[in-house]
Amino acid sequence: MRILAVDDDSLLLELMEITLQGAGYVDVDLASSADEALAQIANSVTPYECILLDIQMPGTDGIELCAHIRSLHQYKTTPILMITAMTERSFVERAFAAGANDYVSKPFDPFELVTRLRLAGETVRQNRVVAEKVFALKNLRNAVEEKSRFLPTSPVLIEDVTGVVDQVVLENYVLQLSRGEAFQTAAFAFKIREFDTIYAQSSPSEIYLTLTDVAEAIANQLKQTSFLMAYTGSGVFTCITRRNAACLTDELCQFIQYDIDEMALCYDDGRPCTVTLAMGEPQTKSRLFGGSPTDIITNAIAAVNTAPGPRRMGGLAAVVAGGVQAGAS
Amino acid sequence: MTQAQAVQGADSALSALRTRFVERLTVTIERLDMMAESLAEGIEPSTNLVGIIDELHRLSGIAGSFGYAELGVEAAELEMAFREVRRTEEAHALLDKLDVHVARIDEITNGR
Incomplete structure (x- = not known):
């Protein structure tokens, strides 16, 4: 799972990277500000599959960044986890309203972080399944549409209306x-x-x-x-x-x-x-x-x-x- | 890389990070001292108040991860108290508590 972690504290970012790598998440990118995060998202060939955001950052804060990321087409359903200090609990509601899926308390417990990431990973997997099904349904619908195409002059049997026959x-x-x-x-x-x-x-x-x-x-x-x-x-x-x-x-x-x-x-x-x-x-x-x-x-x-x-x-x-x-x- | 090697690598990286955290505490003490002094003297009170809140916030968010949970909780409580300050006099009343907190940080940097 490709992860982007954003926090203005470089020590915390490194700690997060070590914790994630220890849990087997080796594809982790780090950003120390909202601008850096947006640049990495823009330059990323394949979209990130999970994003971890600190709430309080100088300039654009994590909640604004969350709303911005959520507005991007490729990130409509990507799990976004907020990293919140105990003193920021009042912001959690705003974060959810901005599109966050979950939050991890800071200082984070490695076990809690990994558990929440596993849940996020499950969401990613389910999103993929849903996306594949939607794609298949669209194809099927197009096929049905094509099959049911008739000429404007063609007589067509209208079904399920009393009195209507071929x-x-x-x-x-x-x-x-x-x-x-x-x-x-x-x-x-x-x-x-x-x-x-x-x-x-x-x-x-x-x-x-x-x-x-x-x-x-x-x-x-x-x-x-x-x-x-x-x-x-x-x-x-x-x-x-x-x-x-x-x-x-x-x-x-x-x-x-x-x-x-x-x-x-x-x-x-x-x-x-x-x-x-x-x-x-x-x-x-x-x-x-x-x-x-x-x-x-x-x-x-x-x-x-x-x-x-x-x-x-x-x-x-x-x-x-x-x-x-x-x-x- | 074997699992044992991976664990050893992570432990060593964490240990290095912990050392950097303790080193950074020296800077934290200097900043908090400087801003507290300026605040007490009435120099740019709002700027210094915000600066103190930021330092405490940063500390509260990470101290627990390096085994200083109590320090982190204390920093969080002080951060909350400073956030609720509406007048300069209220901030002055908190400076003694901040001083005690800084002394506790200092104990860590001195290895006590």
């Missing part, structure tokens, strides 16, 4: 409807405005979570009726419900937008992520329809791409939205 399942559902059921069915879609911008600013997990939040907000407003929804890519959610469903009102998109605004979505770095939703006109089939049964899905997606965004609600409208939600649940 795009293929949604199409299969429509395909198996009888002629009568198909007539009773309406398809409509929601689109996240400026989805490409949000996509570009998000990590794969961030964009996935944003899509999940939006899906939840939509599902929350549709939950009183029977529906299926799929994320069909490019920020579009396509829904299937009955054409006479009570939820299909002019205000539906506003209510969902209100829920999304309430979520106060943000990116991992804390920046707000503004999600504005547009809703397309519901699409239905006439009794004498031809073409593919899945045309209503295609038409719903086409309709949302030309739809205007919702008016954001505030004041009374927001209260109404809350009331509708409360009534629906």
Whole structure:
């Protein structure tokens, strides 16, 4: 373990060096002032693994030096032990506040000093283990992020939101409807405005979570009726419900937008992520329809791409939205 | 180097350090005497007060490590007392105690 001992008393420094070497700590550097200590830290190729600091020194004292060292990136978790005389006990609290881990009483008992250093050594070892685990986790997270990356146009299955299914399942559902059921069915879609911008600013997990939040907000407003929804890519959610469903009102998109605004979505770095939703006109089939049964899905997606965004609600409208939600649940 | 050699080396280094400590006590006595005298005469009281505190602090921090635990404790007590001094008269009242302490240090330097 590389140790730096700092004390303005050269005799005490030498005594400490002899004691430490006697206990097997042979890699010990000495400094007789804060300036000398900082210079040695700056010039050290590999960081010190433990630092011993006298509290009372001329110029910058040990507590100020401790705070300074702690502010250095490489010394965030390095054990710092204060060497305190009996008369300095009142300073110990300040030393801990400045980032010290422990203290050794002066005149020091060699056994106490070595014991505390062993504890510090254990801290160093644990810090290394934690650092290695954090590094491994970061790598793993990056690998997962890369693996979960999807194109902005790709349909993605949103999991754990009631009523949300895979795009293929949604199409299969429509395909198996009888002629009568198909007539009773309406398809409509929601689109996240400026989805490409949000996509570009998000990590794969961030964009996935944003899509999940939006899906939840939509599902929350549709939950009183029977529906299926799929994320069909490019920020579009396509829904299937009955054409006479009570939820299909002019205000539906506003209510969902209100829920999304309430979520106060943000990116991992804390920046707000503004999600504005547009809703397309519901699409239905006439009794004498031809073409593919899945045309209503295609038409719903086409309709949302030309739809205007919702008016954001505030004041009374927001209260109404809350009331509708409360009534629906 | 064998363990026995290492222990012998450490003992000899400690012995040399102890000799230097005792030698340094002579300087400590001179400084304490000089500053106590100046303080008694009212010359730069705050500078001399701080100087006395520093000398006592240094002594209290190391004396115990060389087998002079009592001397270290006494130095620490005196240091505390001088730290609490707010007026020059209070410092004067402590100078007799300091004198006794210096005499004790002197005994060590004279090998008594």
